[in-house]
Amino acid sequence: MIRTLQTGDTQALLEIYNYYVVNTVVTFDIEPLSFEVFQGKISSINAEYPFLVYEDQNEILGFAYGSKFRPKPAYNFSVESTVYIKHTAHGKQIGTQLYKALIGQLKQTEAHTVLGVLTIPNEASVKLHKKFGFKEVAHLKEVGLKFGKWHDVGIWQLKLH
Structure with missing residues (x-):
């Protein structure tokens, strides 16, 4: 079942993240x-x-949310989307269900565009964004340093209105 965030969810979400x-x-x-x-x-x-x-059965298996893309006022109608699935729960279409619900809710707001910011390569996340009609609009080379290695970031965009 998909529901809104509740105060008691924090620990389970933190463990997933x-x-x-x-x-x-x-x-x-x-x-x-x-x-x-x-x-x-x-x-x-x-x-x-x-x-x-x-x-599902009193266990939190994933979460998704929209958030501020950048702090300047001109970006107020651009939303960054995020989804995380418990690492033991992949392959159950949970990400698809969460993204469908999230995009549906974002369409009810004043948001104009949704941006997915993905570490590349990430085949599962790219596939999810393509499924919902996101288009790749940027590929930033070597912008994140983690685990001693440089990583690329792709930006995927979906116009809502």
Whole structure:
């Protein structure tokens, strides 16, 4: 079931997120986030943007949210989309379900465009964005240094209106 973020979700979401911090280059955070820092982050996002959680049999298996793309006022109608799936729950279409719901909610806002910012290569994430009609609009070379290696970032765009 997909539902909105609840206060008691923080620890489960943090565990999903910190797995990716420690084991992958999907996020460019280098150190695991503390409960307090992560709670502040998701509370701030949830105050302004849709924040969805996928729960099955009382277990949180993923989450997706929109967030501010850049801080300058001219970007106020551009939203960055994010989705994380518990590493043991891939292949169940959870990301697809969360993205469908998130995009649906973003279409009900004043957002004009949604941007997916992906570490490249990332075949699963590229496939997900293509499925929803996102188009690659930028490929930034060697912009993130993690695990002693430079990584590329792709920006994928979906115009909502």
